[in-house]
Amino acid sequence: MNKHLLLNTAWLALALGAFLFGRSTSGDSAEPAGTLIRKSTGNPSISRSGPQARVTGSTGNANRIIPGAGQGGASVSVGDFLKERDPLLANRMFAELILSMDATSAGGIFEELKSRRNQGSDEQMTLFLRAWGQIDGSAAMEAVDEFRKDPRRQAQAGIAAISGWASKDPEGAKAYLATVDNEMARGVLTQGIVSGMASTDPDGATDYVLELDQIQRTQVAEGDTSEERRQWFDRGRAYAFDRQLDTIATAQIALGMPNATAWAENLPEGTIKASAFDRIADRFASEDPAAAAEWVRSHADQEYAERAVREVAEELGREDPEQAVRWVADLPETTQSGAISQSMERWTREDPVAAGNFLQDMAPSNSRDAAVKSYANELDGSDPQMAAEWAGSIADDQMRSETLNGVARSWIRRDPEGARAWLPGSGLSGDQQERIVRDADRRQQFRDRFREGNQEDR
Numbered sequence: 001m002n003k004h005l006l007l008n009t010a011w012l013a014l015a016l017g018a019f020l021f022g023r024s025t026s027g028d029s030a031e032p033a034g035t036l037i038r039k040s041t042g043n044p045s046i047s048r049s050g051p052q053a054r055v056t057g058s059t060g061n062a063n064r065i066i067p068g069a070g071q072g073g074a075s076v077s078v079g080d081f082l083k084e085r086d087p088l089l090a091n092r093m094f095a096e097l098i099l100s101m102d103a104t105s106a107g108g109i110f111e112e113l114k115s116r117r118n119q120g121s122d123e124q125m126t127l128f129l130r131a132w133g134q135i136d137g138s139a140a141m142e143a144v145d146e147f148r149k150d151p152r153r154q155a156q157a158g159i160a161a162i163s164g165w166a167s168k169d170p171e172g173a174k175a176y177l178a179t180v181d182n183e184m185a186r187g188v189l190t191q192g193i194v195s196g197m198a199s200t201d202p203d204g205a206t207d208y209v210l211e212l213d214q215i216q217r218t219q220v221a222e223g224d225t226s227e228e229r230r231q232w233f234d235r236g237r238a239y240a241f242d243r244q245l246d247t248i249a250t251a252q253i254a255l256g257m258p259n260a261t262a263w264a265e266n267l268p269e270g271t272i273k274a275s276a277f278d279r280i281a282d283r284f285a286s287e288d289p290a291a292a293a294e295w296v297r298s299h300a301d302q303e304y305a306e307r308a309v310r311e312v313a314e315e316l317g318r319e320d321p322e323q324a325v326r327w328v329a330d331l332p333e334t335t336q337s338g339a340i341s342q343s344m345e346r347w348t349r350e351d352p353v354a355a356g357n358f359l360q361d362m363a364p365s366n367s368r369d370a371a372v373k374s375y376a377n378e379l380d381g382s383d384p385q386m387a388a389e390w391a392g393s394i395a396d397d398q399m400r401s402e403t404l405n406g407v408a409r410s411w412i413r414r415d416p417e418g419a420r421a422w423l424p425g426s427g428l429s430g431d432q433q434e435r436i437v438r439d440a441d442r443r444q445q446f447r448d449r450f451r452e453g454n455q456e457d458r
Contacts, residue, residue, distance in 0.1 A: 078112040098128055103136045110143050122153070126160040133164025133196075137172055140165065158185070159192035166196025170204065187240070194244045198251040205251070206263070209244045213272060242275050249279035257284055261295055274304040281308035285315035293327055300331040306338060313339040321346035322354065329367065336367035344374040352379060359390070369394045373403045384411035385422070392427055404428055405436070412440045 081093035101109055110132065113125055132140040140161035147154035166173035173193050180186045190212065197205035252260040257280075264280045267273040277299070284292035289312065296312045299305040309331065317324035324343035328336050347355040352375075359375060362368040372394050380387035387407045394400035404426055412419035419440075423433045 078109060078116060082116055094124060094127075098131045101131070101135070103139065106132045106135060107139065107143070114146065122156065126156065129157055129160040130164035133161040133166075134168045137162065137165025137169060138176065141176060155185075155188045158189050159195065162189050162192035163196035163199075166193040167200045168196075170197050170201070170208075174208075191240070191244065191247075195247050198248045202248050202251040202255070202263070205248050206267070209241060209248065210268070210272065212244075213241055241272060245272060245275045246279055249276055249283075253280065253283050257287070257291075260284075265299075269304060274307060277305055278307040278311060281311040282315075285312045289315050289319070297327075297331065300335050303334075306335055309335045310339040310342075313343050317343040317346050321350060322358075325355075325358065325371070329362065333365055333367055336365075337370040340367055340371045341374040344371045345378045348375050348378040356390075364395055366396070369396045369399050373399055376403050376407055380407045380410040381414075384414065384419070387411075388422060388426065401428065401432070405432060408433075408436050409439070412436060413443075416440065416444075 076093055076097050078097070081090045081097065084090035084093060097109065109128065113128060129140055129144070132143070141158065144154060144157045144161050147157050162173050162176070165176070170193065173196065177186060177189055177193060180189065194205050194209060197208060249260065249264075252263045260280050261284070264273065264276040267276050277296075281292055281296055284295065292312050293316060296305060296308045300309055309328065313324045313328050316327060321343050325340060325347055328340045328343060331339075344355065347358075355375060359368065359372055362371065372390050376387040376391040379390070384407055388404065388411065391400060391403040391407050394403055405428065408419060408423060408426060408428065411422070420437065423436065426433070428436075
């Protein structure tokens with residue numbers, strides 16, 4: 001295979017796997033301490049006495065009462081739960097069927113589920129395949145091939161089956177992956193392995209993702225590709241690994257926030273660590289904003305914490321935008337400007353006077369410029385003249401020009417005469433002023449023609 005094409009499909013595979021995983025198995029890693037099924041021998045059977053039916057495994061371990069399930073003396077089958085109109089009872093019957101299946105009965109259940117697809121759901125097939133993967137991964141993956149005429153469904157099924165396999169036997173699942181020749185399929189199944197490992201061994205899943213990252217970086221470095229193609233590959237790889245880290249982060253969070261923060265801190269420097277901090281900070285801030293703020297503050301001087309700072313600032317700003325702005329302003333300047341804008345917008349909406357007083361006390365910096373830009377943009381609808389004055393105080397030439405331009409366009413729509421009188425002394429270039437006026441005139445001409453047309457129709 002052409003080396004360019006090989007790399008190309010590898011990145012596409014990773015991205016597609018991440019996308020499909022996000023749509024079909026988003027809850028897999030939420031239970032890191034357990035497995036989806038427990039094995040038992042034999043099929044469940046139902047005995048009926050009066051209005052209730054008992055579903056038991058042949059070992060007699062389970063005596064779960066399901067009102068109205070099945071017919072007297074019959075085994076629970078795919079057809080039984082599909083016929084059940086009560087969704088709670090149907091789901092419970094399906095769970096009992098899956099929980100009590102073994103390697104011998106799984107194939108028959110699969111065939112019946114597949115043949116009755118119109119009566120069931122893809123979610124039930126996904127759960128079943130993940131359970132089958134835990135019992136007999138190779139058989140489950142062989143069955144997935146029966147969906148080859150529907151690539152999307154085959155990818156979804158493959159992720160489910162191999163994630164179950166990887167949750168019980170990660171090395172076996174990896175060995176199977178090594179036999180897959182199709183690069184696209186390999187990328188899709190990689191996501192399933194990460195999901196399965198994360199559900200039982202988040203640290204092992206982390207090592208696996210780091211190993212994959214190093215392999216892909218080496219392939220790019222050694223590949224004979226243009227710079228543009230390298231950047232395209234990097235974006236695809238970053239997207240896939242971002243989704244994989246999200247899966248592992250969810251599993252780490254389920255073990256407790258102290259465990260999750262320690263995990264993120266111990267990752268190697270780079271985009272993976274930044275992604276992990278972003279994920280952990282997002283969840284941490286939603287649960288305990290104050291504690292999250294302290295954690296992120298201790299890392300705020302590091303590049304990998306930039307997105308995490310924004311996550312915490314956004315969450316703090318939901319309840320108290322002033323607190324969010326003051327928290328960001330107290331951080332190292334290198335991480336301030338990207339996080340202060342949204343909180344300043346909210347504060348301006350709630351209390352423009354207090355927000356303006358705060359800005360007056362800020363020392364000149366990139367962060368102040370970013371905050372003033374947000375303040376002016378939010379204020380230009382209600383007080384464009386005040387917004388223009390603030391915009392003119394921005395130190396950065398390009399940012400000041402962009403902000404003044406936005407204020408002028410908003411002002412001229414609301415108060416054409418006032419805006420036109422202000423423009424000559426605005427600090428905007430002559431060309432910028434001409435474009436603003438010209439665009440305003442065109443909008444007015446269009447409105448006039450539209451108004452005249454409506455009058456003629458009458």
